[in-house]
Amino acid sequence: xxxxxxxxxxxxxxxxxxxxxxxxxxxxxxxxxxxxxxxxxxxxxxxxxxxxxxxxxxxxxxxxxxxxxxxxxxxxxxxxxxxxxxxxxxxxxxxxxxxxxxxxxxxxxxxxxxxxxxxxxxxxxxxxxxxxxxxxxxxxxxxxxxxxxxxxxxxxxxxxxxxxxxxxxxxxxxxxxxxxxxxxxxxxxxxxxxxxxxxxxxxxxxxxxxxxxxxxxxxxxxxxxxxxxxxxxxxxxxxxxxxxxxxxxxxxxxxxxxxxxxxxxxxxxxxxxxxxxxxxxxxxxxxxxxxxxxxxxxxxxxxxxxxxxxxxxxxxxxxxxxxxxxxxxxxxxxxxxxxxxxxxxxxxxxxxxxxxxxxxxxxxxxxxxxxxxxxxxxxxxxxxxxxxxxxxxxxxxxxxxxxxxxxxxxxxxxxxxxxxxxxxxxxxxxxxxxxxxxxxxxxxxxxxxxxxx
Numbered sequence: 001x002x003x004x005x006x007x008x009x010x011x012x013x014x015x016x017x018x019x020x021x022x023x024x025x026x027x028x029x030x031x032x033x034x035x036x037x038x039x040x041x042x043x044x045x046x047x048x049x050x051x052x053x054x055x056x057x058x059x060x061x062x063x064x065x066x067x068x069x070x071x072x073x074x075x076x077x078x079x080x081x082x083x084x085x086x087x088x089x090x091x092x093x094x095x096x097x098x099x100x101x102x103x104x105x106x107x108x109x110x111x112x113x114x115x116x117x118x119x120x121x122x123x124x125x126x127x128x129x130x131x132x133x134x135x136x137x138x139x140x141x142x143x144x145x146x147x148x149x150x151x152x153x154x155x156x157x158x159x160x161x162x163x164x165x166x167x168x169x170x171x172x173x174x175x176x177x178x179x180x181x182x183x184x185x186x187x188x189x190x191x192x193x194x195x196x197x198x199x200x201x202x203x204x205x206x207x208x209x210x211x212x213x214x215x216x217x218x219x220x221x222x223x224x225x226x227x228x229x230x231x232x233x234x235x236x237x238x239x240x241x242x243x244x245x246x247x248x249x250x251x252x253x254x255x256x257x258x259x260x261x262x263x264x265x266x267x268x269x270x271x272x273x274x275x276x277x278x279x280x281x282x283x284x285x286x287x288x289x290x291x292x293x294x295x296x297x298x299x300x301x302x303x304x305x306x307x308x309x310x311x312x313x314x315x316x317x318x319x320x321x322x323x324x325x326x327x328x329x330x331x332x333x334x335x336x337x338x339x340x341x342x343x344x345x346x347x348x349x350x351x352x353x354x355x356x357x358x359x360x361x362x363x364x365x366x367x368x369x370x371x372x373x374x375x376x377x378x379x380x381x382x383x384x385x386x387x388x389x390x391x392x393x394x395x396x397x398x399x400x401x402x403x404x405x406x407x408x409x410x411x412x413x414x415x416x417x418x419x420x421x422x423x424x425x426x427x428x429x430x431x432x433x434x435x436x437x438x439x440x441x442x443x444x445x446x447x448x449x450x451x452x453x
Contacts (some may be wrong), residue, residue, distance in 0.1 A: 004106070007103075007105075010087075015110075024289070027319065030111060030112075031118055034116070034118045042123055045127045045130060051439065058189050063191060064138070065187035065188075066187050068116065068142060072142065072146055073147035073152075075112060076152070083425075087102065087106055088102065088103065104150075107150065120139065133193070134189060137186070137189065137190050140200065147203075147206050150343070160213070161216050162216075166212045167216040169208075169212040170209045170212035170213040171209075173206070175252055177203075177205040177209060180201065180202040246295050250291055250295055254331070254334060254338065259381055264347075265346040284404075286339060288332060288336070294390070296366075296373075297372040297391040297396060298372065298373055298376075298378045298380070299373045300377055300448065301390070306326075307320075307448070308449075321370070324373065339358055353409060356416070360423060361403055364402050364403070367426040370430050371395070371429055372391070374434075374437065376392040378392060415432075
C-alpha cells in the first residue's frame with residue numbers, strides 16, 4: 001500500500017511540477033465542462049423518460065456507457081499516442097502482482113480520468129433516472145475501457161512470448177470475458193444485482209487476462225537504425241526512414257486512421273450508410289490531422305539536427321520553411337494516397353468536399369505546425385515508450401478546432417467562404433512568426449539542446 005501511495009503522489013507531482021497555474025486552470029476548465037455535460041445528459045435522460053425521443057431511457061444509458069468506453073480507448077491513441085506508463089522497472093525486486101496493481105492504480109491517477117469520474121458523479125446527482133446501480137455499472141465500463149487500452153498498448157510496445165503458459169492463460173481469460181460480453185454486454189443498463197455480479201465476473205476475467213499478458217510481454221520492442229548510402233534516395237525519404245521514432249509514430253497514426261476509415265467503409269458496404277454521416281467528429285480522420293498532432297506540430301523537436309544545420313548554414317526564414325517541408329512530404333503523400341483510395345472506392349458521393357477539405361487542411365495545418373515548432377517546441381527524449389509529450393497539447397487542440405471549421409460546408413455550401421479566411425489567417429500568422437525567428441531561435445536551442453542535470 002505504501003508503494004501505491006508513494007507512486008500516486010509522484011504521479012500527481014509530475015503533472016503539476018511545471019506550468020502549475022496553467023495546468024490547474026485546465027483541470028478547472030475540465031471540471032466545468034464535465035458539469036455542463038452532466039447537466040446535458042441528465043436533460044436528455046429526462047426527455048427520453050417523457051417520450052420526446054424515439055428511444056427510451058435504457059438506450060440513452062447505453063449510449064452514455066458507449067461514449068465513455070470510446071473516449072477512454074481513443075484518448076490513448078488520438079490526437080497523439082500516449083505510451084503505457086511503466087513506473088517500476090522490471091529489474092527492481094518487486095513481486096509481479098504487486099507491480100501490476102501499483103501500475104494499474106497509478107495509471108488511473110490522471111486529470112483526464114478525474115474529469116470523467118466527476119462527470120459520472122454529477123450525472124448521478126443531477127438525474128433521478130441514473131441510479132446507483134447505473135453509476136456502478138458505468139464505473140465498471142470505465143475500468144474495462146482502461147484495461148482494453150493498456151492491453152492494446154502491450155501488444156504495440158512489447159514483444160510477446162506466444163508459447164508461454166502465461167499467454168495461454170491470457171487467451172483463456174480473454175475468451176471468458178468475450179463470452180460473458182456476448183451474452184450480457186456491459187454497456188447495456190442493468191435491472192438487477194445479479195447482472196452486476198455477472199459484469200464483475202466479466203471484468204475480473206479481463207483483468208486476469210491483462211495480468212497474464214503483461215507477464216508474457218517480456219521486453220520492449222527493439223528499434224534499430226539502418227542508414228542508406230544510396231545517393232538516389234531523396235532527402236525526404238532519408239528523413240522519414242532514418243528517424244525511427246518519427247517513422248513509428250507516423251506509421252502508427254496512419255494505421256489508426258486507416259482503421260477508422262476501414263470501419264466506415266465496412267459499415268458502408270454492409271448497410272449502405274457512412275459512419276461519418278452519423279457522427280461528424282469522425283470526419284477528423286479524413287483530413288491529414290494525425291501526421292501533424294503526432295509529429296509535425298513539433299518538427300524541430302524530432303529533426304533538431306536539420307534545424308541546427310539550417311541555422312548554421314543560412315539562418316534565413318525561407319530556408320527554414322523549405323527545411324520544415326522536407327520531412328513532411330513522404331508522410332503527407334502516404335496520407336493523401338489513403339484518402340484518395342477511400343474516396344475512389346467508398347465515398348465518391350462526397351469526393352468534391354473531401355478533396356477541397358483535404359487540400360485546405362494541408363494549407364492550414366502546415367503553417368500551424370511550423371508556428372508550433374518555433375513557438376512551442378518540445379524536446380523529444382526517452383524513446384517512443386517514454387511518458388512525455390511529443391507535441392504541444394495547445395497546438396494539437398488548435399489544429400483540431402481549425403480543421404473542424406473546414407467541415408462547415410457540410411451544413412451549407414456557402415460556408416466554403418470560410419476556407420480562404422482560415423487559410424489566409426494561418427498563412428499570415430506563419431509569416432509573422434518566421435519574421436520574428438531571431439527571437440525564437442534562442443528558446444529553440446535551449447529546449448532542443450539543453451543539458452539535463
